[in-house]
Amino acid sequence: MGKLDVAGETTGLGLTGTAAWLGPHAATRNDAAMPANRLVRFIPSHNPSMATALSLTHLGSLMRGVRSVDEVGAEERAASLAKRSIKKSSKLWALDLAVRCMDLTTLEGADTPGKVAAMCAKAIRPKPGDATIPSVAAVCVYPLRIADCVEHLRGSTVRIASVATAFPSGQSFTSVKIAETEEAVRVGAHEIDMVIDRGAFLSGDYQRVYDEIVAVKEACGPAHLKVILETGELGTYDAVRRASILAMAAGADFIKTSTGKVQPAATLPVALVMMESIRDFVRETGSPVGFKAAGGIRTAKQAIAYLVLTYETLGPDWMTPDRLRLGASTLLNDVLMQIGKERTGAYQSADYFTID
Amino acid sequence: MACCPTSSSTELDVRKTYKLFVNGEFVRSESGRAYRPDGKVNVPRGSRKDLRDAVRASRTAFPGWAGRTAMNRGQILYRAAEMLDGRAAQFVQLLGGGARARRELDQAVETLVWYAGWTDKLSQVTGTVNPVAGPYFNFTIPEPTGVVAITAPEVAPLSGLVRRLAPALCGGNVVVALAAESQPLAALTLAEVLATSDVPAGVVNIISGQRKELLPWLASHMDINAIDTAGCSADEIKAIEESAAGNVKRVIKVTSDEQSPYLVAAFMEMKTVWHPIGV
Numbered sequence: 001m002g003k004l005d006v007a008g009e010t011t012g013l014g015l016t017g018t019a020a021w022l023g024p025h026a027a028t029r030n031d032a033a034m035p036a037n038r039l040v041r042f043i044p045s046h047n048p049s050m051a052t053a054l055s056l057t058h059l060g061s062l063m064r065g066v067r068s069v070d071e072v073g074a075e076e077r078a079a080s081l082a083k084r085s086i087k088k089s090s091k092l093w094a095l096d097l098a099v100r101c102m103d104l105t106t107l108e109g110a111d112t113p114g115k116v117a118a119m120c121a122k123a124i125r126p127k128p129g130d131a132t133i134p135s136v137a138a139v140c141v142y143p144l145r146i147a148d149c150v151e152h153l154r155g156s157t158v159r160i161a162s163v164a165t166a167f168p169s170g171q172s173f174t175s176v177k178i179a180e181t182e183e184a185v186r187v188g189a190h191e192i193d194m195v196i197d198r199g200a201f202l203s204g205d206y207q208r209v210y211d212e213i214v215a216v217k218e219a220c221g222p223a224h225l226k227v228i229l230e231t232g233e234l235g236t237y238d239a240v241r242r243a244s245i246l247a248m249a250a251g252a253d254f255i256k257t258s259t260g261k262v263q264p265a266a267t268l269p270v271a272l273v274m275m276e277s278i279r280d281f282v283r284e285t286g287s288p289v290g291f292k293a294a295g296g297i298r299t300a301k302q303a304i305a306y307l308v309l310t311y312e313t314l315g316p317d318w319m320t321p322d323r324l325r326l327g328a329s330t331l332l333n334d335v336l337m338q339i340g341k342e343r344t345g346a347y348q349s350a351d352y353f354t355i356d
Numbered sequence: 357m358a359c360c361p362t363s364s365s366t367e368l369d370v371r372k373t374y375k376l377f378v379n380g381e382f383v384r385s386e387s388g389r390a391y392r393p394d395g396k397v398n399v400p401r402g403s404r405k406d407l408r409d410a411v412r413a414s415r416t417a418f419p420g421w422a423g424r425t426a427m428n429r430g431q432i433l434y435r436a437a438e439m440l441d442g443r444a445a446q447f448v449q450l451l452g453g454g455a456r457a458r459r460e461l462d463q464a465v466e467t468l469v470w471y472a473g474w475t476d477k478l479s480q481v482t483g484t485v486n487p488v489a490g491p492y493f494n495f496t497i498p499e500p501t502g503v504v505a506i507t508a509p510e511v512a513p514l515s516g517l518v519r520r521l522a523p524a525l526c527g528g529n530v531v532v533a534l535a536a537e538s539q540p541l542a543a544l545t546l547a548e549v550l551a552t553s554d555v556p557a558g559v560v561n562i563i564s565g566q567r568k569e570l571l572p573w574l575a576s577h578m579d580i581n582a583i584d585t586a587g588c589s590a591d592e593i594k595a596i597e598e599s600a601a602g603n604v605k606r607v608i609k610v611t612s613d614e615q616s617p618y619l620v621a622a623f624m625e626m627k628t629v630w631h632p633i634g635v
Contacts, residue, residue, distance in 0.1 A: 346602055347408055349579035350415075 059206040059246065066245050069237035069273050078268035081312055082305040088342070091304070095339050097319060098303040099126060099133060102335075103161055103292065103327040105140040107168075107260065113148045116141055120152035122354065127336050136332070137321035138191060142167070143184045150188040161191035161226070165216055168230070168259035170195035174212055181219040191224040192216070193292075195259060196243065198233045206246055213250035226254035226292055226325075231270045232262040240270055244277035248289050254325065258295035265295025268305060275313040291318070294327030300338040303331060330356060374399050374540075376406055376564065377547030379413035380557025391566070399540050402565035404573040407532065410561035411579050414503045414530040417558030422500045422528040426476035433472035433525060436553040441465045443549065450541045451514060464518040467615065471522035474617050478527060482621045486628070493631040498624035500528035501606060502581035505574045507534045507567065509587040514542040519613070520586050521560065523620040532561045532580070534571075536587065540564035567592075575599035582606035582623060 086094050104123045106115060119139060127133045138159035139149055149160045162184045166172035181192055194216050200208040217225050227247040231240050247255050255274055258265040271293050278289050291314070293306050303326055310318050318324050333356065337348035374397065375382035387403040421429070440447070444461055451457035479497055486494040504524045508517035513536035524531050535543035547562045563570070571592060574583060576599040583605050585593045593609060600607050608622050 344602075346576035346578055346599075347411065347573070349577075349603065352578065352603075 059210055062249065063206050063242050063246065066238075066242045069241050071237055071269075074237060074272050075269045078272045078309065081272075081308050082268055084305075084308050086304050086308070092339065092342050094304045094307050095300060095335050095342070096134060097307060098300065098326060098335050099136055099332070101321045101324050101326050102136040102332060103138045103140045103294070103325045104136045104332060105260070105294070105327050105329045106145075107140065107142060107163060107329075111142060111145055113145070116145045116148040117152050118354075119356070120149055120158070122332070122356070123158045124153065124156045126332055133336065133339065137325055140193060140327060143180060143187075143189075146184060146187045146189050159190040160188055161193055162189040163193045163195075163228075163259075164189075165192075165194040165212075167193070167195050167228075168261040170197045170230075171199060174215060177212065178215055178219045181216050182221075185219070185221055185223045189223055191226060192220050193226045193228055193256060195228045195230060196247065198230055201234070201239075201243060201246075206242075209243075210246055210250045213247055213252060217251040224253040225251070226256045226290075227252040228256045228259055228294075229274070230259055230262055231257050231266075231274075232264045232295075237269065237273045240273045241277050244274050245281065248278070248281045252289060254290035254292050256292035256294055256325075256327070260295035260327070260329075262295075266293040266297060266306075268309060271306060271309055272313060275310060279314055288317070288323060290323040290325065292325035292327055294325075297326055297328045298330050298334065300331070300335045303328075303335060332356075374544045374564070376400050376402055377544070377551070377560070377562040378406065378410045379417075379561065380551065382547070382551075385565070393538050393540060397541065399544070399564050402563040402570065404570065406563055406565075407570060407573050407577070410532045410563060411503060411577055413558035414532055414561055415579055417556055418500075418502055418530045420556055421525075421530055421559045424528070426478070429526065429528065430472045430475035432554050433468055433475065433522060436550055436555065437465050437468035437472065439549045439553050440468065440546070443545075447514060447542060447545065450545060451539075460512055460515045463512075463515040467515065467518050467522050470615060471526040471620070474523075474620060475526050478617060478620055478624075481617050482624065482626075488630075491633045493633055494628065495631075496626050496628045498527065498621060499627050501623055501625050502529065503532065503579060504529045504623055505532050505534070505577075505580050505583040507571070507574075507583075507585060507587035508536045508543055510536045510538050513539040514546065516586060517543050517546065519615065520584050524584070524623045525555075525560070527620045527624050529582070529623050530559045532563065532574070534567060534574070534587070535562055535564040537565070537567050571596065572599060575605075576602055578603045580605060582608060584608045584610075584623075586611065 104119055106119055123136045123139045126136065135156060135158050138161045139153070140161040140163065141149055143162050143164060146160055146162050153160060164180045164184045165177035166180070177194070181194070184192060194213070196209050197212060213227055229240060229243045229247065234240050234243060244255050255278065257270055257274065271291070275291055278291055282288055291310065297303055297306065306326060307319070310324055333350065333353045336353060337350070340348040375384060385400040385402050386405050386409070387401070389401040389403070390398040391401045393399055447461045448457045451460055483497045484495065486496060488494040506517070506520045506524065508520070517533060517536070521531055521533060533543065543562055544564055547560070550560050567587070571588070572595070574580060575596040583596060583600060585596060585607060588596065593607070597607050610619060610622065
């Protein structure tokens, strides 16, 4: 992390100020905040982003150093990119990518094994009888439904993502969140979608949020961790950027906009702010972090707008399911209908697609 | 100009911008195009995307309209007749004035009143109780087919359209109508009548433009359940029938001077129910 040591260099993350007085302060604070054995436990040397995080442990300073977001500029840029016209073969390519990057989601109290089985079948083969439509990236379910997914997705490329950590509010005990995460991974989740404790974040207790993410990341073991910021509850773009940096510094593999349970959910300007945070973070640390938009993405047109935004902000390396996801429960049918329209030349009807 | 018969030279001439009628709103074509059917007035030249929006709006409006009571649909159609009659002078002028225009307007008003009366009598006339050899009560009832596309005839641009529109609405269908290409003003003004008659948003959508450009999109649209060819030539009907096969659309071929409850039935699906006796 030599870059951080250069005094006076202004970085997008505002890390420079922190770098000047790391060391003793950070050590003191951490010694006070947690027992020594926990501190050691939270230093996995194989993870560069976490190492960075540790060298910047004085979170208050890190958070204060995050530069603020130009609200008008972000909204204008997002709006102008959303207008880009993607047609014909480019549109087909984008729609195919949207399917491959999709996390097919059902997060209802009324989810049954049968409903999850149907969704898994759709995840593997989105359009029955048409092998040219690829499988989606993953299914996203509540922890109790993971076992159903394991059964129905066996032999496919579709990953199993589970929400955990007292989704959707995150208002529970850290020990419960860790236990839930460990259990979810044990029964077969490949990816964990955790929520941050917005109450703690909004009251300024960044340390608590950070520690929880670190602890959950550790509980994930080999599973990927997506950190849901629930931007609809954060209030400002500045807070979104701070939360993004915080989550990435704590070791998130992905940062994700929303749970889908709060309005507003994913919006383009918020996605832009998060992607720019990722870009700046990657520029400084070298370790890539993925982005997942979720909540309120219902049409192929919206999905393509997110793809354009990703391409223009993070570049072609992010146009892959390893680094980009679109979480959605009702988007897939519209994407399939648009693919049908491009292929046949006739506008499609919902009558010919599954009722989810 | 076209809509202001009483304006004198000292009054400001408020020229009207004719608009499409989509989802209960008066909109310009998304394409931004216009054409001049009579060489004087600009009329929006609708595109396939306007049609797409209209079909989407009507599909959304369909359950609500079909689910209304027959009596309520009748009241709304009657209200449309009242509103149309109240603007008789404007329509007569739009139709070129004179006795022929007056006759056409009267015919349109009478058609609306006539079909308004049929809404709650339709199932008695077209429905049946079927004799079956078993312990079942077997009956057939008409149900609306869904989204209906209507092409208004060039002759009689108002009454021709109303004669196809009214029976479709009477049965609980929703409509995407193409105005007569050469004389679209009456159809576009009819939208103002419908908008003030409690016809819910999206139940009727009226698009003006070039029929040659728009017909293939209507005929192939998978979410349109029936297409009425009153305004089409034999060649156009043949092309429509070929494209309509994609989703087995009903292609309705009647001339627009007819008036009958069986024309309502042409827009309906007949549902037969077997109900066990003694259960």
